[in-house]
Amino acid sequence: MRVTREQRFLLQQLWQHGAQSRSDLHELTGVGPNRVGALASALIEHGVVRACEARPSGGGRPRVPLEIDPGQRHMIGLTIWPGAVGVARINLQGHLVGKPLARFVSGSPARLVKAAAGLLGKRIGPGAMGIGVSVPGFHDSKSRRVLSGPIASGQAAVGLSPIYEVAGELPVVIENDMHALAARWQLTHRADTEHDVLLVNIGDGALGAAVLIGGRPNRGCVSSANELGHMRYFADTERCYCGQAGCLERIFSSEYLRQIEGAGASLGAAGRGTEEGSRSMSGVRPSVSGVLMERLMAYRVGDESLEAIVDYLSNGIANVVNFIRPHRLVLVSELIRSPGACDRLTQSIRSLMLGELVDRVRFDLWDQPVAHQAETAGWLALAGLYCDGWYGG
Template sequence: MLMETINPRRRRELRAVLRAGRMSRSQLVAATQLRKNTVLTDVAALLAEGVLREVAQAVPSGGRPRTPLEIDPIARHVVGVSIEPGCVQARRMNLLGEPTSPPAAAKVRSPKHLVPTAERLLRDQLDDRTLMVGVTAPGFIDRSSHELRFSAAAPRRTPLSLAPLVALAGDRPVVLENDVHARAACWLAVHRPPQRHDTLFVGLEDGRLGATLLIDGRPNLGSVGGANELGHNRLPIDTPRCYCGHQGCLERIFSTPYLRHIKPAATRDLADRIRRCDRAADAGLRRIIELLAHGLANAVNLLRVETLVLATRLPDSQPFLDKLADAVRSHVLAELNRRLQIQSHIDTQTQPPDAAAQAALARLFYDGW
């Protein structure tokens, strides 16, 4: 099977083709600095697997026919399955990261139905062109036991075994990934940071906060799959109780229930407050920004990353993210601040199953996924 034939050298070749769009074999030799025979053997294997394809081109008169290579957008696809609180979605994506089927979604009444529902949706998407499967969920995923061990999707029922999904995929590789890791894979596919570069990617949604530490583009996996659990880092303040059993968790602070806890008269939800952030001074939101900034700055001070990415699906959130970035900087050590870039990544388009599929593609193109 394909993934047995994928190694760091072939990932390097695939990335070169992906970046260039199209390139000839000799250009690929030049771009990768590999021996010609090695490249020719690798290209033949990747063509046979339907990962690369040759682009027919007109033959110049008297010249040799040139057949540039490109990532094959048709022969193969990956399937992304996202497990979320109360919902499962699935979708196919080609090897260029373009969705090739409408998303299939199912609401789930009880966490005990999450995995059976995911099985049903996955079965509908699989066929003999499926190269890999990506499965995502919030929380800790133990890749060795295939268990979702602690998750907002099933707070009272974890661990949940994801083994039925792995079994259903047969001999296709299944990438089990924390949902924020998967969104970091989407960011990586677009922003490709330079070598020797550490990035802290933070996903912020109402009541959900997760992080991924990318070291040279590789996610730090920690002792259990969903490393860098920033959401349950705590501050000694009174918040509604988190499902983890504690108070003061950053993901409780960044939530509508906390906004209403400190401003009981508040009628708008957090997303609405954020949308209006650039207009009115809002004491509730200011408090949330200040507390969140403490937590994020502590993480930056500890990890000394070059880039902090503040990522969200919340629309019209740029003024909020700018204020949050300023607040983070006010708490970061001066020596680190000069070296720190803070990027916003507002993505209202990428759906959860798309990110799950991108996590599978990350294993095809990048080492360490």
């Protein structure tokens, strides 16, 4: 079934407020009682909504609460990442159904897309309601191509048609991995969509940002918040895949930490975590993703190398906050588990924010699994079901 805008409006209430009777839905939405009844019946018939046990009302018929049905339908999340693809199913309440599948793929971007389409084919079935696809970088949903980013790095645009062919009639929401993370944050936090949100994902050598305006993804331009990781500084880093040196995500990396401390001196056995971290894919998250994160987890005031790196990061994030002026800044990172590093980072960001924004911008910290998970991609499809503005971007 294709959910209509009216049905989505009803589903949005059930997602935000939990189980509601038909008359509650009428009161919440202003939609007439008969129309609510008809919409609810269609949603029940298609296994999207179910009736709970009736509760007594003050006279008259007992009220039957309706809730989102977790048991019948599901969404499929598909993730494409350099060298790997993954697929997972989540039910309509956002819980994982069955085991995610992942494959490492070598060779051209076209092989990667073909492998993704193959995995999708293994998971697609009659209970599926939609597909969320996360691909890093920029894409064009009209021409169904990835235009830039690590997948298309140094290549012509990469076609996504094999995925659409397997999807058939099912609606597809395709966005970058940061928008997938933002969809998951917004829905799991039942966030007020009136608030503009800047979400920043902080990983070793991988920074990303997403902007939600009115609860919808702002697809941005090539050089704006979405490209936070490629904001450039006068730092002598390794060359980035974007072709430049000095990119913020090259600075916020184990490689740069090693470099400024001199060829890995004193890092010892901790370096073994790096490769494992960069290979983490769809499911199991390593406890630390590299030397940088390991060191930040044990951060103490006076660690000059770390402070230099955190200062660059704070500067980059504060620049974006000052530019975008969001209501909320959501920092997504395993660093949240390190109070020392987290305090240093948030204080440093605040110290660089415009005075009028310091008290206005709300900071949220979210320790969330890796962004490029198939499960997280599935939340794109849920955002398409519960919120306006996610399909057809």
